[in-house]
Amino acid sequence: MEWVYGNLQVILDGLMTGALYALIGMGMALIFGVMRIVNFAHGAFLMMGMYVTFVLYDRLHLSPYIGFLVAGGLLFVFGFLTYLLVLRPLPGQESFMVILVTMGLSLILVDASQLIFGADYHQINIPLQSTNIHLGPHIAMNAPWLVSFGIAIAMGSAMYWFVMHTMFGRAARAVAQNRYSAPLMGINVNRVQAMAFGMGAAAAGIAGALLLPLLYVFPEVGNQYRLKSFVMVVLGGMGSIQGAAMAGLVLGVVESLTSYYWGNEWAPVVDFVIFILVLSFRPSGIFGSQRA
């Protein structure tokens, strides 16, 4: 019986991590779906969200559970402007060019953070961190994880609702399906794309904010998430937001199980192996429905 509970704990932990991954992945899926942009700066956006929330907590004692909204807002604006100023001018938006430009952007953002905040690891200490919620004698969940999990689910659902049920969402999906005929329906493609990019950045920023009570913040903290976000987009299929969310949860659980049985260091490897396998055998993704 111990065995079952052990695994259950691992899976639950994985689901909680997975929810945060899902949020990051959804942001990436939105960006990739609408614009076919492989955003290598996604991890940097997460990092920025983390630092913004950190500063708010450090200076203003603002709880990250409120601060995440500020982070999201700021990252939305930042993403919006980045798209308009840096990405739109790219001739033809050829994917390789986009990868390099966003990579360059990532370098700039990470280095700037290092200049501003230093290379040290920072963390915050909120009172909630010492609370553990117990489900029976064998399962324990750390409260901050639970709160972040809840907010991530809420934000992810809000994002999904937004894309499915608002004018913007419909416009975004139209652009995703056919960039060239969308303007014929009165859609301002540039604005939709900038907004989509902003939303994607905001999602990453919020995820970063939610991770602040859970991890250390340092300039390169986002790097591990950028490649992970692509894995989710591919697994989820062609820019499908729901698909990426599912993929995030799956990745969280798979990583958690991998860490439990083989050690932490193999978790990212499993991510990439899954990625390669999916690309080899089911490039349209496991969870994605049609083309987004």
Added chain:
Amino acid sequence: MSGRKAQLIFSLAVVGLGLLVPIVIRTDYMLNIVFRVFLFAGLGLAWNWVGGYSGQLSLGHAAYFGLGAYGLAMFTNRGVPMWISVLLAVLAALLFAGIIGKVSFRLRGPYFALCTIAFAEVLRLTAKNLPNVTGGDVGIQVPLLFPHATQLSFYYSAVLLTVLGIGITYWLEKSKFGYYLMAIREDEDTALSVGVNTANQKLYALLLSAAITALGGALYGSLFLYIVPDQVLPLEISTELAIVAMLGGAGTLAGPIVGALILETASEVFKNFFKEANMLIYGVLIIVVVLFLPGGIVGTLKLKETPQKLDSESGRVTVDE
């Protein structure tokens, strides 16, 4: 001035100057910089066959670089004679190139680049996670390829690598293989329709590229005598190889040489001048190159020189777009 012969003369002139450099430059520090210039020129030329001429923009070439370095280290540590180890390292790189190519070349657009990144990352992380095999994060010792007059020998080897790259590129540009690669770059369906087995051709280009890259990796590893995964297998190395070729001009002969000259010396200047902000400047450089010089320096020069002629049949002036 940017025709094929002109580029060859320029490249050989750079090599010639390079051969004379040790007369003027004596400090190890400076020699190291010119070593990097020629090493990355050679590696950039190799990347160019896949990324420039074939249009398959690989961001996972660090895999072959690292396999070269680690191959040399690991085989020698198990008692294999040094230069045989180099050969085996190259073979290992070819093996991986075959696998990576078979899987990746079926993918189009960004998926190809992402797949190459994934493979390189798997190698890097595996190297970190198997300390008994690879030394893990602690690292592994690499044998010294040239026990005598070391710095100079390494330097000349790098120059030799560049010469090899130049030679292969020059031959490639006018050969059937080169034409096939360029056709694949321009339009794969058209290439198929005239009988080109595009999958095979892309693979051959990758195998050639991987072999030279692995040689460069072995050289690099040997110079440092000690390597860790994050030194020879990270995304940063893959990016550097691509940027070197793209900055100078992907798909041109002199491009990677120009790119290496500028990038490697600029990097050094950045590190000393800007210190902590050097990565930031590097990032700006990447963005500037991609946004304003998509054909690279040589590519942009070529474009400005294409003659404008009147097409007598259709009455259209041939204008550069």
Added chain:
Amino acid sequence: MPLLQIKNVSKRFGGLRAVNDVSFGVERGEMTFMVGPNGAGKTTLFNLITGVFPIDSGTIIFDGQDISRITPDKAAKLGIGRTFQIMKPLRNLTVLENVMLGAFLHTSSSKVAERESAATLRFLQMEKVMHLPARGMGLPMLKRLEIARALATKPKLILLDEVVAGLPTSEALKLADLLKRLSEWGIAAVGGVEHVMPVVMKLADRVVVLDHGSKIAEGKPQDVVRLPEVIEAYLGPKYKEIIQ
């Protein structure tokens, strides 16, 4: 035995029957035209013959070999040349270099490829633009470039997809005169054409009429053109009554 034999070939894309149980044959040195409105299945048939898509059912036999499951590059090696309706010149190479690509199918020497390509271009009266980059070419030249590249592969059969579409009639007729020479060299040809009937009348040995994926008529051009089914397919049922 016909050079190319298409037997009961069908192809569906989802719910759409692009090609429906089509059969016909092409003799050596003969020029056959597939005629039909847009969407009739001409380009799909070309894609099926060259293996761009797999066929759902039926067989395709070329020069005695079953090529039902072939890939495009193998089709070219067997002697099927092809032009594309949406032209894809290799824009950054010169016209000559574009054609050399086809020539390389039978040689490994750049010199030989260059020589043969130049000859092909001379046949198509394109000497003047040989060394210009392909990206600056106008439509008539691009159409000829497609043909030149396919001819350079020394095909036994050449598939000409809408090769005169969009050309002014004078150009089209000029090109038709050149294409007439193909049968002199024993090259069979299948053309896919939507309009431009003057060219069809001038060149075709036989005509196959397609409508919504099915073959509705086959025969000599002057006969086929008068058939009521053909008129109905092109102009609609109303006109059939009027003409009758």
